[in-house]
Amino acid sequence: MNARLQPFVLTIAAALLLLGALTYSARAADPEPAEAPRPALTVTVVQPQRMAIPMRIAANGNIAPWQEASVGTEANGLRLAEVRVNVGDSVKRGQVLATFAPETVLAEQAQIKASVAEAEAALAEAAANAQRARDLQTTGALSAQQINQYLTAERTAQARLEAQRAMARAQQLRLGQTRVVAPDNGIISARSATVGAVLPAGQELFRLIRQGRLEWRAEVPATDLGRVKPGQAVEVIGASGSRLAGKVRMVGPTVDVQTRNGLVYVDLASSDEARAGMFARGEIEIGSSQATTLPQSAVNLRDGFHYALRVGPDNKVSQLKLKVGRRLGDRIEVLDGLPADARVVASGGGFLGDGDLVRVVQAANAASAPTPAPAQAAAPAGR
Structure with a gap:
């Protein structure tokens, strides 16, 4: 290298080194700004x-018929000839449920009709004799004793006729009892009638849920019974999860001495999901807050x-x-x-x-x- 250029080159190198040192110092003194935090979500x-919010009392209980009617036979010793309904059937008031064989009753009725006719003939003869006795009473042709006998015979014949007519009416009622009819609208819940059976009077043949009405008998603690009033709305949840609307009909007058629970009787709306005997839970709405x-x-x-x-x-x-x-x-x-x-x-x-x-x-x-x-x-x- 030329001796004259050497000092000039050294001066340029020193200047470059100084510029680099100054740039590094500036970067170290002024760091980059930190990144802002990001939202997590x-x-x-x-x-x-x-x-x-409604205030409610929770309770458990069973679904039961509102009322049940026992349908039996009033006829004694007759054979059951026909059964027209079965369990689960809906029936109307007065509908024929079963019939008994009427032959025996009809034969007795014919016999009584003959007895009535005989009593009527005897009464006619006694009445005619009594009338003649009255006509001859003033003539002295008959004694007072004979006249009295004719009059007594007339009254006796009249009484016998009335007795025979009463027996005829009773037999007509017995003939009507050969038809077993529903005492009310409802659903047949049980049947014990068997065709061919000879049954005594009073034997139950069917059991009927009157008007098809069911109720929920909720067991409520005695501490909550005072807050339950007739007319309050109720929601009942059956075993299958179905929800039934209801209304409090009556609060039971007694509390069980063992459980300390009282019964609240809740009328249920008609539903195919509810069955008598089912267990259900529910809530009684007593107000809101x-x-x-x-x-x-x-x-x-x-x-x-x-x-x-x-x-x-x-x-x-x-x-x-x-x-x-x-x-x-x-x-x-x-x-x-x-x-x-x-x-x-x-x-x-x-x-x-x-x-x-x-x-x-x-x-x-x-x-x-x-x-x-x-x-x-x-x-x-x-x-």
């Missing part, structure tokens, strides 16, 4: 709402406790421990632990933890949720 929020509620999707169950996630002004969630009560449809009553103005994560809280950042999206119906239908069952959350 996009959520919708809801606020607690006040609504009327105002309560603070949340959607059930907003309440999470963890370790046996109920929680909701509150969204703060900074869009961070905090966990609230709640005390809950009754359920109504898709809503749940909150008894304690929830501020009235709190914004709560509507759903998906199980994927969030305390302190997570969320992005809030206002739902179209979050501000005013519809009130559930009163016909849905309300029950304590712990059930």
Whole structure:
């Protein structure tokens, strides 16, 4: 290298090294800005709402007939000739259910008719003799004793005729008893009638559920009986899960000394799902009360406790421990632990933890949720 150029090259190299050192120092002094935290989840929020929740008493019991009628025979010693109905048949008042063989009754009736005719002839003869005795009473042709005998014979013949006519009416009634008829509208629930059987009077042939009406006999603790009144609405759930509407008809006047439960008699609406003898559970609506509620999707169950996630002004969630009560449809009553103005994560809280950042999206119906239908069952959350 030329000796004259060497100092100039060294000067340029030193300048480049100095420029690089200054650039590195500037970058070290001014670091890049940190990346902003990202929301963990996009959520919708809801606020607690006040609504009327029915107050109900839960009970268990059996479904039974409202009233049963025992249909038997009044005829004695007759053979059952025909049975026209079976278990489960609906019958009308006065409908013929069974018939007995009438031959014996008809023969006796013919015999009595002949006796009536004989008594009528005897009465006619006695009446004629008595009339002649009356006509001769003033002439002295007959003694007073003979006249009295003719008059007495007339009265005796009249009495015998009345007795025979009474027997004829009784026999006519017995002939009517050969037809067994339904005493009321209803459903045949039992049958013991067998064709060909010779039965004594009073033997039960059928059992009838009067008017097809069923009732639920709910066993209610004595402490709750005072709150149950006739006319209150009832929802009964059968063994198959079918729901039946009912109404309290009567509260039993006594309490069982063993169980300390009283019976509440509930009239049930007509339904093909209900059967006499079925076990059913239900709830008696005794009124309603105002309560603070949340959607059930907003309440999470963890370790046996109920929680909701509150969204703060900074869009961070905090966990609230709640005390809950009754359920109504898709809503749940909150008894304690929830501020009235709190914004709560509507759903998906199980994927969030305390302190997570969320992005809030206002739902179209979050501000005013519809009130559930009163016909849905309300029950304590712990059930």
